[in-house]
Amino acid sequence: MLHIRVVCPPGTTDAAVELLVSEPGATLVSVQRGSAVEPVGDVVECAVARESGNAVLAGLRGLGIKHSGGIAIDPLETVLSDAAERAVRTAPGDPSDVVVWEELIAQTHDESTLSPTFLAFITIACLLAVVGVATDSPVTIVGAMVVGPEFGPLAAISVALVRKDFRLARRSALALLVGFPLAMAVAAAVSLVWERFGWITVRGIEDLHNVDFIYEVGPFSLVVALLAGAAGMLSLVTAKSAALVGVFISVTTIPAAGFAAVAATLGEWHKAFMSIGQLGVNMVGIVVAGVLVLWLRPRRAGEGGPVDRVRNWWLSDAT
Structure with missing residues (x-):
């Protein structure tokens, strides 16, 4: 209640x-x-x-x-x-099927605001991803996934598309368009420093075996993004916040951004572009899945699912 x-x-x-x-x-x-x-x-x-x-x-x-x-x-x-x-x-x-729109909009609004805290979290997450790449450590990569705050703006974009709230969409897009480039720029600068110390090398990037999934884009990249986006939106509308942790560990948005920054500083442009592609696939998949989940759920009390809505529309149009 x-x-x-x-x-x-x-x-x-x-x-x-x-x-x-x-x-x-x-x-x-x-x-x-x-x-x-x-x-x-x-x-x-x-x-x-x-x-x-x-x-x-x-x-x-x-x-x-x-x-x-x-x-x-x-x-x-x-x-x-x-x-x-x-x-x-x-x-x-x-009760578990209903989306309380005011509650959901307020929650996604707070999570999608461009702020010093948002920038700090996304930058720290990217730096953790750089460390994970440098050490070939899946555990550190998972840490970067959990710290990353990018799901909030992506979920807000899904809500904005369904509700046609273009103000919320602009706010969320701004957070992503400023946050990711800034975090990647900081990650690239730090990578250059670590390369001077010899902590990051081209050979080390080429010999990655445990975290190479970050830049290997395939059909399952989209499948995982869709499933994670659906689970994330369901956890928001049903107030099951514990499920969000699983969502954060499923998608490689932040690790892909960090890897792209490292690869670019080493001149590994192919891997850098593949990482950016992985980032794009995951972001689009999350937004699409979020929109589908919101569209499939009843919009008002007593309203059925999409099949009932289509049937009612067809019958009303026929009459």
Whole structure:
């Protein structure tokens, strides 16, 4: 379930309460009149079944509360209440199938913002990839995969394409277009220094056996990217964050960027371009899979999957 907390101007409180009470999927409604200080108003709280989340949030937004007050959403892991159980049973659909769009957009928005923290993580991840290449160490490469923050912007692009939110798409693309080149430039500069010390050599790059999968692009590169992208998007919409770790270890986006930087400084342009190709295949596969997962899931409570949507469209068009 979801915990929704609303700060309402006094003039909209009764309408908000009426909306929540009339919604079968909402329960445990409480009102604290005059308790909000900034902005001044009343506080209304309730528990809402995930299946009813989009309808409730749309109704609250329709009252203009987003502009005159505020709406906060938090997941409820455990609710001990017969009324809550009835609300979940009454709400149409299955909780695990519903995408609460406001929640997903807020999450991907935060993960896709170009910031010093994002740049720091992607740069550190690229440097870890360089170390992994220099030492032919799969463990270090896996560490680079886990540290890399690139899945956030890629997932946000998928959400933006489905929702036609071009502002979110621009923000996410900016993070990737600035983050990857900057991280690769730092990785190349560090690689040049390490080459002067003899820590990285052309022979060492040619003799790689444990991490050569980074630049070897094949059909399974796309298959893995599609599967990882689908699993990642499912973990986001179902709040199964533990599954994201498996996604991070599956795709070679960051390692490919780091390897391309090392190979370029050594004049191994063929391997550098193959690594960039691996990076592109993985990024495109993740975005495509994310779009497909969002399209296949019900968009509203009680709505069926894609087959039902196509059938309903066909019948309505025929009539």
